Amino acid sequence: MTARRLSLVDLAIRYGFLLLMAGLIVYFSIVAPAFLSPQSAVFVFQSVAITGILALGVTATLVVGGFDLSIGAVATSALMLSAYVMVIWEMSAGVAVALCLLMGATVGLLNGILIVKLRVPDLLATLGMMFLLVGLQRIPTEGNSISTGMALPGGGAAQGTFSPAFLMLGRHRLDFFVENLVPLSVVFLLAIAVVVWLFLEFTRHGRLMYAIGSNAQAAGLAGVNVNRYKIVAYMISGTLASFGGILLAARLGRGDVASGNNLLLDSVAAALIGYAVLGASKPNAFGTAVGAVFVGILLQGLTMLNAPYYTQDFVKGAVLVVALVFTFALSGRNGRGRV
Amino acid sequence: MTARRLSLVDLAIRYGFLLLMAGLIVYFSIVAPAFLSPQSAVFVFQSVAITGILALGVTATLVVGGFDLSIGAVATSALMLSAYVMVIWEMSAGVAVALCLLMGATVGLLNGILIVKLRVPDLLATLGMMFLLVGLQRIPTEGNSISTGMALPGGGAAQGTFSPAFLMLGRHRLDFFVENLVPLSVVFLLAIAVVVWLFLEFTRHGRLMYAIGSNAQAAGLAGVNVNRYKIVAYMISGTLASFGGILLAARLGRGDVASGNNLLLDSVAAALIGYAVLGASKPNAFGTAVGAVFVGILLQGLTMLNAPYYTQDFVKGAVLVVALVFTFALSGRNGRGRV
């Protein structure tokens, strides 16, 4: 029997996490006044734009009861690929973006096929894919970063450049009350968060994906094409991860060799924190976005306070544990079995 | 409807993975004759001793249907702690080992309590714990590595040293046919693998842990103390991870903050590969040990062939995916629901 009247505990479960976030904001604004400027706010979003977008992809796989460990590697692969396309093949920004998104979708498709058709457990399949991509992305350049002027194996130097249109994706700023305030990457984050949220929460497809995550067998017997939706979820995840990689490339302006492990961990953290937001206890896009922003606020505030990097990890872990204990212990029920 | 007669497919499922491993060994011995020396064999084991031990811990949590993302952080915490105890507090090897194991068990206990009593989903709890430990282990030394002679915050230099007894744990070699052949760490790996295997496979407790992983509700109703066993599994995992950290410290001879980054993913990979060994399709200690050795053989062989580092990741990923597709697609059933 769900009580309609919200008791104090219910309120704490629903709004405790948001309250904690508000508390943090107030605290940081007092001790570090620069924290409360519009620029600072925008920056919090910008700093989590990439992990946030990856986390939204992971959320899609969590919804169907899966998990995607390959997102970090997909993002860095997109980083390398876009640089390769523009700098070495000297193609346009459009081609680079299109190829990256295609690559992400393809990796998602492969993950999905491995998991659904070939029945490899999800963690296993995506872990293998992760190792594979981490190696693969370095083979064309033999482990070198990609930037204009780099020596080509055939002799000569790479002449292509990151096109300004491409760099704009990561760097252009829109006017919003203040001039040049909001970077495009933040707009992307917000737009993607809203779209994923609407998709999962309000469309038929989203509903069916939640059904699959809750009881795949029952969903299948209700005529839902379980395999197709699972594959689609991994494709969403792969595509969003590659989009995150594109933004990363546009921000860095070069193809840096990087593992993407931290991207993976941070986005998983954001997606999992999302379970605690509004007492959802299940993967959800709104929570994921809030989770990402929460981590951004925490790190922004701590950096402003000159806290060394290791205390940031510590505080991140501590807040994560405390916030989640709070939510799950109070709500008195386990989250979705899967996680 | 399980046919007792072993068909070809059954054989392939059961022995396919071991066959693949044998094939690799034959291939490497042909193209790189040095591969087939006793030293080389010992080296394979030694190179995976620490990840193998961590992977056996993860296996214990996988058996009860859990997951432990904090093992890498526990290992590096043990690395730092043992160095701190010996170098800064100038205590003995025995104290260092005892404190590290205690720390590991305590972290496991905390993980278990978070998951079991406070109902935080396992990935979430152990991820939070991971961040927390990664930060915590660096706070006492402000992010510095610990070595004899390091400047102390209070002024003066640290006088303690890694005691020879402690270093022996990682470095001593036993005579075995060839003089000074087998390092102690390999002996530990083998011993722990056998003990964990016996424990999980042949004891009452192991059987009950598998029961919990398969259907915790049913196990609980049959009188199994589900919570206690789950906590024990996380404690096993934490303790083994801290033991891995001790071996790492003994091999490094220094509390190095940069070491141990890949421990988590590599040991998870080993534990998951174990699903494919002998067609188990479930976590099992024998498979985990084989999985770890398999990765060791692969990397050793590739090194002997002078393959660059990034191709090693690629091959690792590719072989992982292929081997697992093979096993799971053929066996025609999904692994345990959880993974």
Place this chain on the structure above:
Amino acid sequence: DMPAPFDAPAEVEIALVRYLSTGDFFQAYLSGVEQQAAALGVTLRVFDSRQDAALQADMVDQAIALGVDGIIVQHGLTESMQEAVQRAVDAGIKVVAFDVNVENPAVPQIEQSDRDLARLALEQAIVDNGEAWTAGYVYVPGIAPLDRRDETWRDFKGRYPGINEVAMFGTLDNPIANAVANQARSVVSANPTITVMFAPYDEFAKGVMIAVNEAGMGTDVSIYSADVSTADIAMMREPDSPWKATAATNPAVVGEVSVRALAMLLAGEEPGAQVIVPPTLITQAMLNELDISNMEELGAKLPAFVHADVAMPAWMPLPRR
């Protein structure tokens, strides 16, 4: 006309045992090693421990077991390498070590002198900005070269009390430039008075530059760093780039020097206990003036950068340029 054993170079096998391998510096170092080894005509075997110090020690033992003639140890931890290197020396194998002190008198130490790197960059900062400025500093303790550069930074702060360090930050989260950019953004908005950023590792400098540009403070802040790559050159040369100078050795040259020092040992010559590859200061102005856009051009136009005249007996063949 090369001394033994290089009269039959194909019989000579040397091993490179690496601790770090991911990134441009290490890739360039490897290529230097490969080229010098090819010039000598010896066989090279590469062991990559991928930042696993324990594995690196094992790999030395493996190299011993394989019967190589010489070993180059590239980075690593003193404590874990000391014994392994001693075993190699005991087995009659010649060893040189790059950027790791294995505390063994038989092992020459190749160095790119991190203290000199930091000193050159900081001296340029003093030249550009005077003796008093507000500074931000990027540092992650526990990483040996960074720790050595940090010592120089402390010296400088002692020597020039006008330097006011208001923020210290840094992270090695991957991709490093992205993570450092996030931190630097917060730092510059909390401390708008910062005029100099000392980021003595090029990944740090990249991150700081991204953040400074994003904050629209590209003209207010100057960045000084260490290490250089083609990508760094491009960033330093961007219009209004805040990245004013970097001090670097050419990693490929260091690789060549490492092989040459080892070859001298094998030929029975003495390269000296320390073989130091002197760093070069590279300023933004210099790059613009000489119109340098990649490492090759840097080498061509700054001869000091393309070749270090160390470990150079007369018989030593050099890679073709």
Place this chain on the structure above:
Amino acid sequence: MADQSIRITGLTKAFGRNQVLRGVDLAIPAGQVTVLMGANGAGKSTLVKILCGVHGADAGRVTLGDVPFAPVSPAAALRAGVVTVHQNINDGVVPDLDVASNLMLDELAEGGRTFINRRALRARAREIAAAVGLDLDVTRPLAGIALAERQLVSIARAMSHRPRLLILDEPTSSLSTAETDRLFALIERLRDEGVAILYISHRMSDIRRLADRIVSMRDGAISGVFDAAPLDYSGAVRAMLGHEITEVDVTIPAPGAPVLAMQGVVLRQGARRFDLTCHENEVIAITGLVGAGKSALAAALFGLGAAVEGQVSLDGRRHAPKGPADAIAAGVFLAAKDRLINAVIADFDISRNLTLPFLRRHAGPLHWVRRGSELARTRAMIAMMGVVCQSPRDGILTLSGGNQQKVMVARWMAEDCRLLILDEPFQGVDIQARRDIGRRIRDSAARRATIVLCAEIDEALEVADRIVVMSEHSIVGSHRNENINVAAIMAEVVEAPHHARLGAEGNPTA
């Protein structure tokens, strides 16, 4: 011998604001079978869960013999001799372990030697299995055995302990007659040995066969105790429902045009060929032993697995769906059995569960789900099926089993179809709800063909125009539901001896 009886006084239990038990007073004497009757949601399982240590009571006391009994865990209850077979079969078994470990699970949990002696374990497991006539290879993984056998495994395990109090919560829900008979014989033997037995069931035939006394429960309190012979069954039902039970009166309408025609169908290798035709406005019940192939028939029609041979046509067109989606598009709906495994989406509320297969109907442009339309349909179906709930937004698991079942049936009655197949639609449903569901099935049957699969003949008689008997994956008889000869049907049902099935599967027995 000490007083073995169990006394419960003033037991109360609430989940949140939901007062489930409101002061239960009950004695369960030793050496008797006490049948507990109650509508779905009356609180029977909750009472059981308090007795077996899953839940703690809010107030009240329980004494076992003369000592107070308040188990803190299932293990404590087991140690005190209170052994339970739970309603949900999957609460009783562990699919990844072999049958032997499943049979010995509680003994393993209890303690004993650290190392398992496999041979001894298997020998003991075989003994336990043999006691309930369970005849299968104990080294098989449990995941590979049928539901009925799983239920027997948990029953066998419970029986093996010579308990003081044996609680059976609807133990026959997946068993067929032969197994049920053997179970009853065992229960009677334990009763004669002085064990107190609490037996919960919705099946009048079970109750008639077993009960020494009947206790009726309504809304969390005991509403009647009947222990004078002869037992007053209708009084007990009245006490449990609070009113008279609605009578069923099947009047067979004239069947319409044929909808489904199966010709020369062979369901699986080696089974006999059969034909079957279903007409519009006709309700057919297919009955037969568990494992007789009823579900296999449904699976073939619903695209879950094709028949080996034969023609199937729907409204004259070939019917060979490739999957459930295909079958649904063709107008064939299947409400699967075992709702918690095959139907219930635990995370969803009632309305989301109800509209799952037909969400497209409630979706607007861009596949946007129109919540209003969905809720309206749900309200209508709740009213039609008489689902007891607060609102269509209630979580599905907050409903009692019977009400969940109504929602799952309603799911497939919310849209028109050509052929509706209901596999065990009365599973775990109380007698009133059964009649309700049955009446709704019949009332709405006019413009489709309906097939109800049920192992229980009583249930078939209440709902069907025609009763078809299956055995060994083939049809062996068909009877118009008028003046029916139950004995003749029973004879057909058991025509193929039970052990032949296991034998046919090639399982060497231990």
